[in-house]
Amino acid sequence: MKGFPDARPERWLGALALIIISLISLGNVITRYITGGSFSFTEEFSVFLLVVLTFAGASVALRRNRHIRIGFLERALPPTLRRVLILFQALCGVIVLGLITWYGGKLAWQEQQWQSLSPGLGLPQWWYLVWLPVLTLAMLWRLIQQTRDRLSGRLADEP
Numbered sequence: 147m148k149g150f151p152d153a154r155p156e157r158w159l160g161a162l163a164l165i166i167i168s169l170i171s172l173g174n175v176i177t178r179y180i181t182g183g184s185f186s187f188t189e190e191f192s193v194f195l196l197v198v199l200t201f202a203g204a205s206v207a208l209r210r211n212r213h214i215r216i217g218f219l220e221r222a223l224p225p226t227l228r229r230v231l232i233l234f235q236a237l238c239g240v241i242v243l244g245l246i247t248w249y250g251g252k253l254a255w256q257e258q259q260w261q262s263l264s265p266g267l268g269l270p271q272w273w274y275l276v277w278l279p280v281l282t283l284a285m286l287w288r289l290i291q292q293t294r295d296r297l298s299g300r301l302a303d304e305p
Contacts, residue, residue: 151291153209156284160202163195170195190266194274201281208288211296229297236293243286250278 174188207213215235220228254275262271 151209151295153206153288156202156205156209156281156288160199160206163199163202167192167195167199187267190264194277197274198277198281201277201285205281205285205288208285208292211292232293232296236289239289240286243282243289247279247282247286250275250282254279 170185170188170192174184178184204213220231223231254272257275258270258272263269264271264274
């Protein structure tokens, strides 16, 4: 979209996840229709890819200033207090994303150390979990970019 900052890696990752989910689901429906059974791996991969799609989409929404928030208070405040509110919102986001990154990374590391396997396919569980801290770090970076742009006036809030 013209006029909006880019989040190309997250857009590509989200699109790829959606394409793979669609293909897996289509293959599963066709197989179930023809044979009466389904692929065993589809649920495990689909849930993983939905999580990737969600976090990638949230990162794009952050960069494009499209996350849900109530802007009434922001618009009603004078510029100085508005900047304080924007910084407070960013601080809250940094804390939440930082906690998710830390505990997600810790969980992925523990799963790798314990050599846990996924229940459906028996793949290493950390393969799925390592994406949590990676994508929350991407969200954190996009939050910082968005906050910088909002404070400088380069990214106007929608009324």
